[in-house]
Amino acid sequence: GQQVMQIPQYQHVQEGEDFTTYCNSSTTLSNIQWYKQRPGGHPVFLIQLVKSGEVKKQKRLTFQFGEAKKNSSLHITATQTTDVGTYFCAGPNTGNQFYFGTGTSLTVIP
Amino acid sequence: NAGVTQTPKFRILKIGQSMTLQCTQDMNHNYMYWYRQDPGMGLKLIYYSVGAGITDKGEVPNGYNVSRSTTEDFPLRLELAAPSQTSVYFCASSNPGSHYGYTFGSGTRLTVV
Numbered sequence: 001g002q003q004v005m006q007i008p009q010y011q012h013v014q015e016g017e018d019f020t021t022y023c024n025s026s027t028t029l030s031n032i033q034w035y036k037q038r039p040g041g042h043p044v045f046l047i048q049l050v051k052s053g054e055v056k057k058q059k060r061l062t063f064q065f066g067e068a069k070k071n072s073s074l075h076i077t078a079t080q081t082t083d084v085g086t087y088f089c090a091g092p093n094t095g096n097q098f099y100f101g102t103g104t105s106l107t108v109i110p
Numbered sequence: 111n112a113g114v115t116q117t118p119k120f121r122i123l124k125i126g127q128s129m130t131l132q133c134t135q136d137m138n139h140n141y142m143y144w145y146r147q148d149p150g151m152g153l154k155l156i157y158y159s160v161g162a163g164i165t166d167k168g169e170v171p172n173g174y175n176v177s178r179s180t181t182e183d184f185p186l187r188l189e190l191a192a193p194s195q196t197s198v199y200f201c202a203s204s205n206p207g208s209h210y211g212y213t214f215g216s217g218t219r220l221t222v223v
Contacts, residue, residue, distance in 0.1 A: 033211050042200055043153070045211030088152060096206060097143070097168065100153040 004091045006101035014109050019076040021104035023089035030092060032065060032072045037103070038085045046074075079108045112136050116201050116215035123191040123222045131186040131218050133201030141204045142184040143168075143212065144176065146197040153200065159184055160206075191222045 003026045013019050023032065031050045035043040047056055049065035049072060056063045062075045076083055086105045090098040114135045123129055135142065140161050145153040155168030159178040173195060175187040184203075188195060198219050202212040 035211070042214040042216050043202075043212070045213070048209050048211060050209075095166075096141075097155060097158050098212065099155065099169070100145075102152045105150075 004089055004099055004101040006089060006104050008104055009102065010105045010107070012107045012109060013079050015081060016078050019079050019083070019106055021074050021087050021089075021106075023072045023074075023091075023101050025070045025091050028069050030069075032069075033090045033098060034063060034072075034074055035088045035090065035100075036085050037088065041085075043088060076106075079106070081108050081110055084108050114201055114203055114213050114215035116199075116218050118218060119216065120219045121221070123188075123220065125191060125193065125222060127191050128187070128189050129191070129220075131188070131199055131201075131220075133184045133186065133215060134182050135184075135201075135203040135213070136182065137203060137205075137213065138181060139203035139205050139213070140181065141206060142178065143202045143204075144174070144184070144186045145200045145202065146170065146195075147200060147217075148197050156186065156199075188220075193222050196220060196222045 005024050007022050033048045034046040037043045047063050052069050053067045054065040060077045064073045086103040088103045089101045092098050117132045143158045144156040147153050154170045156174050157176040159165045162181050165176050178184050198217050200217050201215040204212045
């Protein structure tokens, strides 16, 4: 079935450094979504990518969808302590239920 | 507009007990979902519903049941609780084809002892 893998599982960065998490699917995805979960909180939707090669930006966050629509990345420029949390990608199966990746836990050291 | 509301927030169950986790949404979303999240792990889909009266199994349905009698409500039933069901349970809702993703509830933290 649908599998979405994320790397790395954990990342510690100094405040001000950049951060990237990668998401890889075993199958071609019609679209991909990204979520952020703060410690002790619930996942919050960030963005959806639909087109091959699509790049979207939200302030310091840059999201990319691969040309083959099998991978995606989230890049944060100049991390801040407010960026702390776990970032999940999620891809849909044929029934449009989203299966979540294992997540990347980001720690930002002040 | 409350979004997705889950109750209770915390619960401790003894092995073999049963309980219902409540989930209600006021956004008139057709699709609703139940996920579980184990410590340090991602979210696993338990059950989902594409509309009132329609439910289907996700990745990890064993030990759970759901019903969807109204658009707003999607309760999750645990029968004969087991320690392996200790987890955080999230309910979510969405509309098909939406570009706004899932809206999650704040979760129910369940411990089975």
